[in-house]
Amino acid sequence: xxxxxxxxxxxxxxxxxxxxxxxxxxxxxLHRSLxxxxxxxxxxxxxxxxxxxxxxxxxxxxGAGVACIGYNNxxxxxxxxxxxxxFSYCNSMFYGHPVGExxxxxxxxxxxxxxxxxYIMCSGSEAMEAAMKLARQYxxxxxxxxxxxxxxxxxxxSYHGTTLGSLSMSGHVARRSLFQxxxxxxxxxxxxxxxxxGMKAGQxxxxxxxxxxxxxxxxxxxxxxxxxxxxVAEPVVGATLGCIPAVPGYFKAMKTVCDKYGALLILDEVxxxxxxxxTLHAWEQDGxxxxxxxxxxxxxxxxxxxxxxxxxxxxxxTLRGGTGVFSHGHTxxxxxxxxxxxxxxxxxxxxxxxxENVRKAGAQLERLLHEYLDDHPHVGDIRGxxxxxxxxxxxxxESKEPFPRSEDVANRIHLAGFGKFGISLYPGxxxxxxxxxxxxxxxxxxxxxxxxxxxxxxxxxxxxxDVFGTAATLDAA
Numbered sequence: 001x002x003x004x005x006x007x008x009x010x011x012x013x014x015x016x017x018x019x020x021x022x023x024x025x026x027x028x029x030l031h032r033s034l035x036x037x038x039x040x041x042x043x044x045x046x047x048x049x050x051x052x053x054x055x056x057x058x059x060x061x062x063g064a065g066v067a068c069i070g071y072n073n074x075x076x077x078x079x080x081x082x083x084x085x086x087f088s089y090c091n092s093m094f095y096g097h098p099v100g101e102x103x104x105x106x107x108x109x110x111x112x113x114x115x116x117x118x119y120i121m122c123s124g125s126e127a128m129e130a131a132m133k134l135a136r137q138y139x140x141x142x143x144x145x146x147x148x149x150x151x152x153x154x155x156x157x158s159y160h161g162t163t164l165g166s167l168s169m170s171g172h173v174a175r176r177s178l179f180q181x182x183x184x185x186x187x188x189x190x191x192x193x194x195x196x197x198g199m200k201a202g203q204x205x206x207x208x209x210x211x212x213x214x215x216x217x218x219x220x221x222x223x224x225x226x227x228x229x230x231x232v233a234e235p236v237v238g239a240t241l242g243c244i245p246a247v248p249g250y251f252k253a254m255k256t257v258c259d260k261y262g263a264l265l266i267l268d269e270v271x272x273x274x275x276x277x278x279t280l281h282a283w284e285q286d287g288x289x290x291x292x293x294x295x296x297x298x299x300x301x302x303x304x305x306x307x308x309x310x311x312x313x314x315x316x317x318t319l320r321g322g323t324g325v326f327s328h329g330h331t332x333x334x335x336x337x338x339x340x341x342x343x344x345x346x347x348x349x350x351x352x353x354x355x356e357n358v359r360k361a362g363a364q365l366e367r368l369l370h371e372y373l374d375d376h377p378h379v380g381d382i383r384g385x386x387x388x389x390x391x392x393x394x395x396x397x398e399s400k401e402p403f404p405r406s407e408d409v410a411n412r413i414h415l416a417g418f419g420k421f422g423i424s425l426y427p428g429x430x431x432x433x434x435x436x437x438x439x440x441x442x443x444x445x446x447x448x449x450x451x452x453x454x455x456x457x458x459x460x461x462x463x464x465x466d467v468f469g470t471a472a473t474l475d476a477a
Contacts, residue, residue, distance in 0.1 A: 044071035047445050047452060049424075060456045061424040065238065065271050065388070065443040066302040069348055076303045076344045083340035092333045100334045103343040107295075107310060110280050110346070114289045116316035119326065120308045120334040120342075124270035124296035125161030127307040131292045132165055133328050135229040135264050138291075138315050141322030146262075150186055151223050153216065153263075154232045157192045157434065159240045160268050160294075169232055172240045173434025188223060190215050192237060193246045196381045196392065197400065197432065205247050213253040220261050230264035230291070231257070235282035236385055238271035242428055242439030243383055243390030245277075251286040264291040264315070270307065271388075274298030275349055275446055278359040278386030285385065291315050298446075301345040304338035354446040361448045362386040368457035369442075378468050387446065391460070392431055393438045402437040405429070409467075410438035417463040423456065425463065 027037055040052040047070050049059045062068055069076075083099060090097045104118040121127055132152065139146040152169060154160070160169040167176060168184035171192075176183060191198060191212060199208045220228055231254060237244040251265075258265045267290040272282045276298050279285055283293070289312060296307035319326060332338075349355060366382065366389055373379045373391065380394035393410065395403045403409045410427035417425040417440075431437025444456055 046070045046072070047448065055419075055422070057418060057422045057424055058452065058455060058459070059424050059445070060459075061426040061441060061443045062297075062445055063302060063424075064297065064426065065276065065441070066297045068275065068298045068301045068446050069345055069354065070445045070447050071302075073301075073303075073345075073348070075348060076301070076341055079340045079344035080303065080337055083337050086336075088337055090334070090336050093329065097334070097336050097339075099336055099339045099343060103339045103346070106343060106346050106350075107308070110350075111289075111310065114312065115293065115310040116313045117311050118308055119311070119328075120306060120339060121330055122305045122307060122332050122335070122338070123161075124268075124294060124307050125163040125166045126330065127270065127294035127296055127309050128161045128166035128169060128268065129163055130328055131232075131266050131294055131309050132169065132229075134292060134309065134311065134315065134326060135266060137327060138264065138318055139229060141318050143322075146226065148224070148227050149229045149263075151228045152187045152230055152232055153219055153223070153228060154187055154189050155192045155234075155237075156189050157194070157241045157244075157430075158189075158232075158234060158237060158268075160232065160234075161270075170240075171434070173430055188219060190219050192241065192244065193250045194237075194241060194244050195247050196244070196383065206249065208247060209249045209253050212250065213257055216254060216257045217260070220257065220263070225261040225263075228261065228263045230266045232266045232268065234268045234272060235286055236272040236277055236388055238388070238441065239426075239428055240430065241390075242392055242431055243385075243388050243441055245383065245385050246286060251283070251288045255288045266290060266292045266294070268294045270294050270296040271443075272385075274346075275355045275358055276386060276388045276443065277384075278355065278362055280349075280355055282385070299345070300338060300342040303341035303345065304335070306335070306338040306342045349446065352447075357448070358386045358446050361444065361446075361450070361453050362389070364450060364453045365389060365442065365444070365457055368454070369460065372457060372461035373464060376464060376468070379464065384442075387442075387444050387448065389442045390439050391442075391464075393440075400432075402432045405436060410440055413438075413440050413463060413467055416467045417459065420466065421459045421463050423459040423463065425460065 031038055041049055042052050043050045047059050048056055050056050107118045108115055139149040154169050156171040158171040160166045168187050171189055255265050267283055269282050273295045283290055291312050293310040300306035369382050377397055378393050380400055381392040384390050395401050410429050414425045414427040417423045426441035428439045431439045
């Protein structure tokens with residue numbers, strides 16, 4: 001089997017290996033890899049990022065789906081400076097602050113009143129940890145308490161964070177592997193909703209949904225229906241499976257099962273939420289309202305570390321009727337400068353009708369990707385919602401068999417796009433079974449113009465054809 005970009009080596013679950021200048025002094029930073037140093041960003045403006053060697057890329061993934069309104073926005077910068085001029089820190093154990101109140105109101109208003117309260121932290125992993133604790137506390141606040149509820153049901157092929165609790169919730173095989181023996185044991189899993197790989201030939205969407213709902217129901221029965229706190233899922237699975245959206249009716253069916261057994265529904269929208277999929281909240285397209293929702297990346301657009309959970313009225317009312325206290329807290333919880341940045345980002349998204357642009361630009365990008373790549377022998381599937389799209393690469397289009405891990409296709413696609421075509425393609429592996437399978441994500445800025453979408457699509461096409469075109473022997477093993 002031929003090789004592509006032979007200077008790279010496969011490193012499952014790790015960062016891509018970039019060329020490095022060994023003459024430079026060794027970095028004091030504990031980078032993602034200690035073997036090679038990453039390219040150094042020196043400036044960014046709009047949707048372009050410049051590196052120390054002068055290389056410029058169109059950031060078609062917003063970093064890790066974060067920089068949703070682009071870089072160097074004057075309004076956001078000024079809002080942060082104004083808040084620093086007032087005060088930069090507030091001890092949430094004793095005090096609140098206006099900008100935190102304004103952000104929470106903005107977020108709850110964005111749900112049309114479906115959610116009740118917002119709780120602000122610093123990262124998506126923290127948000128999932130908080131959601132897990134709140135789900136448990138909810139059942140301890142009921143009268144009578146339901147203290148047997150200590151378990152969670154998540155899905156295979158999911159990713160919910162990197163801390164021990166959130167990693168325990170995740171089904172990301174590579175990221176779990178090193179820590180498997182110290183992860184929580186009270187979390188079980190069911191199959192993901194993956195139409196490309198999960199639906200049988202001739203099976204209708206309705207039949208597939210029924211199959212998955214039955215599987216979840218059986219899992220509740222297996223664990224004990226009165227022992228489960230919540231079912232946890234991503235409306236659109238991002239990093240692990242490559243922008244896999246749920247099929248129509250899936251989440252309504254899952255919520256029906258949760259309601260049957262009195263369990264909560266927790267939706268992880270850290271990557272897919274806050275406008276990324278063409279509605280402010282991804283669950284709006286699925287016809288359900290979660291009990292608890294995690295949000296992060298698009299919340300602050302990368303201008304400050306910020307994440308949060310939103311809770312619905314059922315959960316908020318139970319807390320209010322009980323102790324009235326969420327037994328949780330962080331030093332940097334509701335940080336005023338982060339709140340100011342996020343508030344301005346959310347106002348820009350609302351005032352500039354950027355979610356509508358996500359729908360328009362997303363439809364354009366998806367159409368162009370299909371036009372350019374549907375006939376490529378190693379492009380198995382193009383899927384997603386809004387400006388959150390994935391491309392799955394396969395050795396055989398007919399059998400859907402993935403490439404061997406030794407080919408490291410996803411990272412090679414990423415590196416070719418970055419180095420040769422000046423574009424960002426977010427790579428992922430383990431798409432099929434946690435080990436085998438390759439995909440790349442696209443998550444352009446909500447501000448993307450038609451011309452930028454054309455540029456992204458053409459550069460993705462050129463990257464894919466370049467990588468596979470220079471390795472004509474890249475066939476199934």
